[in-house]
Amino acid sequence: MTTTEPSSALLQVRDLRTTFDTPRGTVVAVDGVSLDVDRGETVGIVGESGSGKTVLSRSALGLVTARHATVTGSVRLEGEELVGRGPKEMREIWGVRAAMVFQDPMTALNATMRVGDQITESLRHHLDMGRREARATAVALLRSVGIPEPERRIRAYPHQLSGGMRQRVTIAIALACGPRLLVADEPTTALDVTVQKQILDLLDHQRRERAMGMVLITHDLGVVAGRTDRVAVMYAGRIVEHGPTRALFHERRHHYTDGLLRCIPRLSNPGHTRLQVVPGRPPDLVDLPPGCPFAPRCPAAQDRCREETPTLTDVGGGHQHACFFPVGTPEGEEALARNRSQDGTNRTTEVAV
Amino acid sequence: MAGSGTAALRRRDDILLTVEHLVVEFPVGRGARVRAVSDVTFDVARGETLGLVGESGCGKSTTARAIMHAPRPTSGRVVFDGRDLGRLGNEELRRVRPEMQMIFQDPISSLNPRRRIVDIVREGLDIWGRTEGADRRVAEILRDVGIDPETAGRRRPHEFSGGQCQRISIARALALEPKLLICDEPVSALDVSVQAQILNLLEDLKAAHHLTMLFIAHDLAVVKNISDRVAVMYLGKLCEVGPADDLYARPAHPYTAALLEAVPEPDPDVPVPETALAGDLPSPLAPPSGCRFRTRCPRAEERCALEEPQLRPLLTGDGGGPDAEHVVACHFPLVPAAEPAGGGAEPVDTAAP
Numbered sequence: 001m002t003t004t005e006p007s008s009a010l011l012q013v014r015d016l017r018t019t020f021d022t023p024r025g026t027v028v029a030v031d032g033v034s035l036d037v038d039r040g041e042t043v044g045i046v047g048e049s050g051s052g053k054t055v056l057s058r059s060a061l062g063l064v065t066a067r068h069a070t071v072t073g074s075v076r077l078e079g080e081e082l083v084g085r086g087p088k089e090m091r092e093i094w095g096v097r098a099a100m101v102f103q104d105p106m107t108a109l110n111a112t113m114r115v116g117d118q119i120t121e122s123l124r125h126h127l128d129m130g131r132r133e134a135r136a137t138a139v140a141l142l143r144s145v146g147i148p149e150p151e152r153r154i155r156a157y158p159h160q161l162s163g164g165m166r167q168r169v170t171i172a173i174a175l176a177c178g179p180r181l182l183v184a185d186e187p188t189t190a191l192d193v194t195v196q197k198q199i200l201d202l203l204d205h206q207r208r209e210r211a212m213g214m215v216l217i218t219h220d221l222g223v224v225a226g227r228t229d230r231v232a233v234m235y236a237g238r239i240v241e242h243g244p245t246r247a248l249f250h251e252r253r254h255h256y257t258d259g260l261l262r263c264i265p266r267l268s269n270p271g272h273t274r275l276q277v278v279p280g281r282p283p284d285l286v287d288l289p290p291g292c293p294f295a296p297r298c299p300a301a302q303d304r305c306r307e308e309t310p311t312l313t314d315v316g317g318g319h320q321h322a323c324f325f326p327v328g329t330p331e332g333e334e335a336l337a338r339n340r341s342q343d344g345t346n347r348t349t350e351v352a353v
Numbered sequence: 354m355a356g357s358g359t360a361a362l363r364r365r366d367d368i369l370l371t372v373e374h375l376v377v378e379f380p381v382g383r384g385a386r387v388r389a390v391s392d393v394t395f396d397v398a399r400g401e402t403l404g405l406v407g408e409s410g411c412g413k414s415t416t417a418r419a420i421m422h423a424p425r426p427t428s429g430r431v432v433f434d435g436r437d438l439g440r441l442g443n444e445e446l447r448r449v450r451p452e453m454q455m456i457f458q459d460p461i462s463s464l465n466p467r468r469r470i471v472d473i474v475r476e477g478l479d480i481w482g483r484t485e486g487a488d489r490r491v492a493e494i495l496r497d498v499g500i501d502p503e504t505a506g507r508r509r510p511h512e513f514s515g516g517q518c519q520r521i522s523i524a525r526a527l528a529l530e531p532k533l534l535i536c537d538e539p540v541s542a543l544d545v546s547v548q549a550q551i552l553n554l555l556e557d558l559k560a561a562h563h564l565t566m567l568f569i570a571h572d573l574a575v576v577k578n579i580s581d582r583v584a585v586m587y588l589g590k591l592c593e594v595g596p597a598d599d600l601y602a603r604p605a606h607p608y609t610a611a612l613l614e615a616v617p618e619p620d621p622d623v624p625v626p627e628t629a630l631a632g633d634l635p636s637p638l639a640p641p642s643g644c645r646f647r648t649r650c651p652r653a654e655e656r657c658a659l660e661e662p663q664l665r666p667l668l669t670g671d672g673g674g675p676d677a678e679h680v681v682a683c684h685f686p687l688v689p690a691a692e693p694a695g696g697g698a699e700p701v702d703t704a705a706p
Contacts, residue, residue, distance in 0.1 A: 048544040192408040194630045197615040222617035226625040245621045263549035265578040271597045275549035
């Protein structure tokens with residue numbers, strides 16, 4: 001949230017902007033994002049593929065190092081500026097103060113190393129542990145992430161473990177040096193629902209036990225609903241709505257948040273319920289036209305939305321949105337009604353994905 | 354869970370596909386064999402959508418391939434539209450295959466990147482010599498799935514998004530006017546907004562083309578939305594089969610209940626359930642004796658290790674007789690069930706832990 005300026009925030013992101021130079025032009029993947037994460041809290045970042053949620057988290061942790069990429073703005077971890085640091089200086093941050101869990105545990109792990117060695121590596125490097133101490137710590141870590149028979153598993157290679165077990169190992173590696181901030185980027189997307197629940201429970205438990213701040217990146221609003229304190233919804237590289245989780249679900253203001261929530265098939269619906277869709281697809285991030293980036297897909301878009309870009313405005317209680325005609329307000333309802341009556345006269349066909 | 358037995362078969366004369374005692378084994382070296390599908394029996398009526406759910410590795414996709422006879426199953430019978438596929442020679446089988454088509458999880462890798470969209474969709478028609486009016490047919494089917502043949506037809510798969518590629522895969526599958534469409538995790542690689550579009554499209558096409566569908570997915574909410582009946586699989590066996598709404602309203606198998614509980618609800622007011630299904634799927638190389646689910650089951654008793662439960666009908670909610678539409682393979686079901694074949698209709702004492 002941008003309203004308060006707490007020096008106490010664990011992670012403070014201000015006006016972060018990440019661009020990539022491509023043969024087609026400059027892609028603005030993250031466009032002026034500000035976000036705070038406090039100790040002990042979980043912040044969810046939600047959006048479709050290509051909305052910039054992964055690039056945002058990677059930029060914040062200095063993991064965007066390609067020569068054709070530019071990262072500007074400010075990222076402070078416990079008050080210390082990270083933007084502008086090279087990989088060498090970031091090594092004191094990575095793993096020790098901020099760690100990451102990735103979507104695909106198989107590619108995140110080194111296939112040719114025993115999992116024990118992958119955990120002790122950072123313990124020995126960062127914490128100067130001896131071989132024996134590091135091994136004992138690794139066994140304890142594996143036990144704490146729920147791996148049965150850790151003394152034996154420590155000698156296993158990643159391919160000998162199931163997907164859920166592998167993700168537990170990557171979490172053990174991330175937790176090894178006691179980071180203050182944990183960024184989990186779609187940590188359960190590749191897993192079954194039953195295993196997904198186990199992993200989310202584990203992350204939650206570890207966060208509480210260690211009073212870590214956590215960023216949970218996902219495209220699944222079901223995952224963030226029960227697991228986060230606050231949620232930021234991203235679209236086209238920007239945060240379009242942000243607030244306490246309950247407010248965001250119950251008093252959502254942005255039509256994109258509304259669309260995302262409406263298109264989820266729910267267990268409580270009877271079979272064959274027609275799903276509402278968000279028509280169209282995310283815009284090309286090269287040469288984004290002026291106006292609200294969601295306007296071409298928005299059911300309430302007016303002329304103003306195509307000319308002016310809405311900025312995040314606070315509606316109280318730390319709830320912010322970037323919309324001129326918000327959901328659930330008289331202006332928003334009026335705009336929806338106006339568009340609906342026009343649709344009646346010139347029927348627009350459903351735009352393909 | 355173990356469900357063997359033929360209780361899932363219905364006595365109806367509009368059955369399109371019957372699968373009886375299906376077994377699929379694969380060699381795993383040194384003469385050992387793994388049973389990926391172990392005595393599975395079910396049927397699908399014309400115009401019906403059967404959802405098949407279960408964790409990774411439970412044999413869902415293997416079942417689908419065995420139905421297509423690609424490759425032929427180890428044993429068991431697949432009767433499709435009155436023909437026993439096991440009795441057909443290779444050439445006869447080839448002639449049946451256009452009537453059963455499949456779409457896959459990864460839409461981009463299931464399209465040949467070097468070919469144009471129109472050629473991809475047209476290929477089946479060319480192979481079967483249905484060249485007369487083929488161009489018109491291809492344009493028509495592309496329009497049906499929401500792809501504009503004029504602008505998109507001459508482009509290649511890499512120019513399309515995942516959702517569009519899935520639409521093209523569906524067009525290819527429907528070009529030959531199949532009777533049965535097998536969808537193997539068709540939306541799990543897609544964003545929620547795109548997922549809703551594809552699910553709606555499949556419902557529309559099913560009605561327009563009089564399709565019968567076998568819909569495989571691990572997302573229970575998605576399966577409920579699209580299916581008339583749902584079959585739950587665990588480690589190569591069926592544990593429960595029933596009408597979608599009934600199976601979700603009163604799951605009888607502890608595994609079905611556990612799967613349902615693990616689905617995250619997109620509502621912050623619904624607390625995350627405490628219990629989680631512990632552990633991983635056991636190795637199919639050495640499945641547990643008796644009921645295969647007993648190692649993870651909260652209700653397991655000694656009997657479950659000794660005796661494999663057979664599929665048997667539940668008793669109807671109003672205290673009537675057995676409900677042949679909803680069957681379960683469990684010694685201690687969550688909903689009263691009829692005694693297995695041979696026994697009376699006495700309900701099992703469900704109060705037993």
